[in-house]
Amino acid sequence: MLENIADGFLGLFMFFSHWLSPGVDRGEIRIEAFRELKTRTVLECVILFEWNERMSDLIDAGIPLRFRVLSYSDRGDSTLSVRTLFCDVGEYTYYISDSLIIPAGDSVYVSKAHRQLYRALRDYRNLRRSFTRSASYFQIEAVLLPSRVSHLNRSIDMSDICGCRRFATRVIGKRRRQ
Amino acid sequence: MRLWRRLELEWKVLLLAAVLFVAFAWPVQHFFISRLSATLIQSIDPNLEATLRFALHGATGRQRDALREHIERYRQTRVLIPIVVKEQQRLLIALSIGLFAFFLLLALWVLKRLTRPLKNLAGAVDRIGKGETVRIANVSGGALGIVEQAVVNLQDELVTLREKARVQGMESAWKDIARVMAHEIKNPLTPIRLTLDRIEERAGCGQSVSNEELIKSLSRINTQVDILERLVDQFRSFSREPEVRIAAVDCAALVRSVADSMGRSITTEIKGAATIQSDPYLLQQLFLNLWKNSLEAGADRVRVVIGTDDTAAVTITMFDNGPGIPPEHLERIWLPYVTFKKKGSGLGLAVVKQLVETLRGSIALVSPPGQGVRITLSFPPELTRET
Numbered sequence: 391m392l393e394n395i396a397d398g399f400l401g402l403f404m405f406f407s408h409w410l411s412p413g414v415d416r417g418e419i420r421i422e423a424f425r426e427l428k429t430r431t432v433l434e435c436v437i438l439f440e441w442n443e444r445m446s447d448l449i450d451a452g453i454p455l456r457f458r459v460l461s462y463s464d465r466g467d468s469t470l471s472v473r474t475l476f477c478d479v480g481e482y483t484y485y486i487s488d489s490l491i492i493p494a495g496d497s498v499y500v501s502k503a504h505r506q507l508y509r510a511l512r513d514y515r516n517l518r519r520s521f522t523r524s525a526s527y528f529q530i531e532a533v534l535l536p537s538r539v540s541h542l543n544r545s546i547d548m549s550d551i552c553g554c555r556r557f558a559t560r561v562i563g564k565r566r567r568q
Numbered sequence: 569m570r571l572w573r574r575l576e577l578e579w580k581v582l583l584l585a586a587v588l589f590v591a592f593a594w595p596v597q598h599f600f601i602s603r604l605s606a607t608l609i610q611s612i613d614p615n616l617e618a619t620l621r622f623a624l625h626g627a628t629g630r631q632r633d634a635l636r637e638h639i640e641r642y643r644q645t646r647v648l649i650p651i652v653v654k655e656q657q658r659l660l661i662a663l664s665i666g667l668f669a670f671f672l673l674l675a676l677w678v679l680k681r682l683t684r685p686l687k688n689l690a691g692a693v694d695r696i697g698k699g700e701t702v703r704i705a706n707v708s709g710g711a712l713g714i715v716e717q718a719v720v721n722l723q724d725e726l727v728t729l730r731e732k733a734r735v736q737g738m739e740s741a742w743k744d745i746a747r748v749m750a751h752e753i754k755n756p757l758t759p760i761r762l763t764l765d766r767i768e769e770r771a772g773c774g775q776s777v778s779n780e781e782l783i784k785s786l787s788r789i790n791t792q793v794d795i796l797e798r799l800v801d802q803f804r805s806f807s808r809e810p811e812v813r814i815a816a817v818d819c820a821a822l823v824r825s826v827a828d829s830m831g832r833s834i835t836t837e838i839k840g841a842a843t844i845q846s847d848p849y850l851l852q853q854l855f856l857n858l859w860k861n862s863l864e865a866g867a868d869r870v871r872v873v874i875g876t877d878d879t880a881a882v883t884i885t886m887f888d889n890g891p892g893i894p895p896e897h898l899e900r901i902w903l904p905y906v907t908f909k910k911k912g913s914g915l916g917l918a919v920v921k922q923l924v925e926t927l928r929g930s931i932a933l934v935s936p937p938g939q940g941v942r943i944t945l946s947f948p949p950e951l952t953r954e955t
Contacts, residue, residue, distance in 0.1 A: 444647075444650075447643075447646075447647045448647055450643060450647075451640065451643035451644045451646070451647040451648075452640040452643060452644060453644060453647070478636075479636060479639050479640040479643060480624060480632070480635070480636030480639060480640075539644050539648060540640070540644070541637065541640055541641035541644050541645075542641075542644055542645065542648060546648065546651055
């Protein structure tokens with residue numbers, strides 16, 4: 391119960407912060423953290439794109455938001471996944487799923503369910519990718535995919551609403567800089 | 569406005585079509601799309617979701633799944649209406665522009681097909697007007713074909729008319745030559761006739777004619793015969809300018825001899841003197857025409873003043889006491905075959921003007937009301953020097 395109230399307050403706070411914040415005209419992938427661990431290099435980033443009421447309406451109508459995320463390094467380790475945000479209309483619950491196409495091949499991981507859209511959105515935007523330790527060059531690309539409207543037997547392109555279709559970022563590791 | 573006039577028809581049509589498209593087609597489609605969007609949104613029951621959700625609370629199993637699907641369909645329909653309408657609007661605009669471009673190209677093609685033959689026809693008509701024979705291919709159908717046929721007929725008619733005009737022109741030219749010859753031959757004949765009449769008159773009255781007077785009369789007749797001979801020579805070489813034989817001419821003596829040749833029919837008073845380099849025969853012909861003109865107009869007294877003007881040009885001013893020329897006729901007096909006298913040929917002053925121009929002089933005629941005519945001949949200073 392308390393957890394639901396806390397989620398509610400957090401959701402409300404994020405709604406207002408989205409409402410007040412200036413809109414992002416173009417999408418970008420912002421690097422939040424770059425960690426070089428013993429065996430892996432971990433990149434934590436945020437996919438930024440414009441969010442507005444129409445986007446909320448689309449998600450609330452059960453139309454999924456899909457990004458194809460490709461990450462690769464100069465060591466040849468690459469990951470291709472489709473990240474989806476969708477809403478269960480009956481339960482008012484938002485789910486985030488990652489369909490890993492490369493290297494595992496169609497492995498679907500569903501993240502935690504959220505009761506508030508903005509909390510789900512925060513999770514949806516956060517990306518964490520790990521690469522082999524020896525890599526010195528990393529690139530992450532995100533492409534907005536058309537969304538299927540299940541009951542109307544068609545798909546729509548949300549890029550007109552969120553203001554971008556494809557964005558990418560690259561990071562050059564310490565070894566390369568040296 | 570000038571630019572609009574200079575624009576060709578097809579570009580005018582193009583511009584008008586573009587203006588009409590922007591002015592009408594765009595707002596009209598915007599209006600209909602807005603109406604469509606509003607109608608579609610209004611067609612969805614806003615309470616439907618609440619009803620479905622109420623039913624969902626008590627539902628289980630398949631019924632619950634079905635209700636969930638209904639809610640989802642309801643939401644998707646509602647949220648997609650603006651997107652679908654926007655898509656349809658874009659499609660409609662693209663179709664409108666496509667259709668506009670298609671009809672524009674069609675119109676341009678049709679206009680080109682229409683205007684190009686018209687331009688060719690205009691060029692052909694222009695060349696026909698200049699006397700060229702143009703071959704017009706009558707291949708267009710419809711109204712354009714009728715115009716082409718009309719131009720072909722026009723050309724045929726013009727060829728016929730030109731031939732007729734050529735024949736008539738030749739006839740007219742021969743008539744003119746005959747008139748000019750008659751007029752110019754008549755001029756020297758008048759002094760001859762007057763001289764002979766005087767001798768005949770003397771003889772008729774029983775008066776004797778002195779040798780000196782006889783020689784003078786014969787000399788006068790001889791001079792006029794010379795003029796006649798020269799006239800014949802000039803008519804023989806009709807197409808050429810009169811030949812100018814420059815010699816020193818005593819203006820006063822020349823005017824006096826012309827006045828003498830006119831006999832007593834007109835009294836002449838001469839003042840001043842000057843010598844110019846000119847053709848005495850052409851000058852004599854010139855003055856004879858002037859004297860004869862005054863005589864025919866009804867003058868019986870002529871006063872001549874010879875002098876020089878500010879530019880050192882020799883001026884010979886002739887005043888007569890005739891009725892003068894009305895101001896409204898002054899503009900046309902130098903034109904050939906234009907006469908305001910009952911028995912005039914209309915050639916006298918035209919010949920005078922031509923002779924003055926041949927002798928590189930100038931002539932001015934004024935006719936103050938009730939004061940006869942004043943004619944001023946002016947010969948430039950270079951003609952006064954010995955050559």
